[in-house]
Amino acid sequence: VKPGPVMAQTSSFEIKIRGRGGHGSQPHACVDPIVCGSAVVGALQTVVSRSLPSSANAVITVGQFHAGERNNVIPDNAMLSGTIRDVD
Numbered sequence: 001v002k003p004g005p006v007m008a009q010t011s012s013f014e015i016k017i018r019g020r021g022g023h024g025s026q027p028h029a030c031v032d033p034i035v036c037g038s039a040v041v042g043a044l045q046t047v048v049s050r051s052l053p054s055s056a057n058a059v060i061t062v063g064q065f066h067a068g069e070r071n072n073v074i075p076d077n078a079m080l081s082g083t084i085r086d087v088d
Contacts, residue, residue: 008057008085015040021068021076033078034067040080041065057087 017040019033041062048058062082068075 005087008087011084013082013084015080017078017080019074019076019078021074024072024074027074030074032074033076034074037065037067037078037080044082059085061085 015037017033017036019031019036021033022030044060044062047060048056052058060082061084062080064081065078067078
């Protein structure tokens with residue numbers, strides 16, 4: 001038996017983003033959940049690097065990003081999910 005932690009704890013998360021979809025030719029008339037979701041992913045990537053000391057053992061992973069079904073339609077919704085792992 002060794003002193004100290006052996007494995008990290010894990011928490012899962014799911015983020016649902018509601019926008020207002022429409023035709024891809026009129027993005028000005030929509031609230032694009034893909035653009036919003038992309039900003040959320042970018043912000044999540046800075047949480048650990050800017051909020052915790054470099055000696056902290058933590059990671060946030062966005063493993064899924066689902067939105068839309070057509071290539072010329074801005075969807076109404078997007079869904080992100082992933083995990084948060086830390087040792088402390």
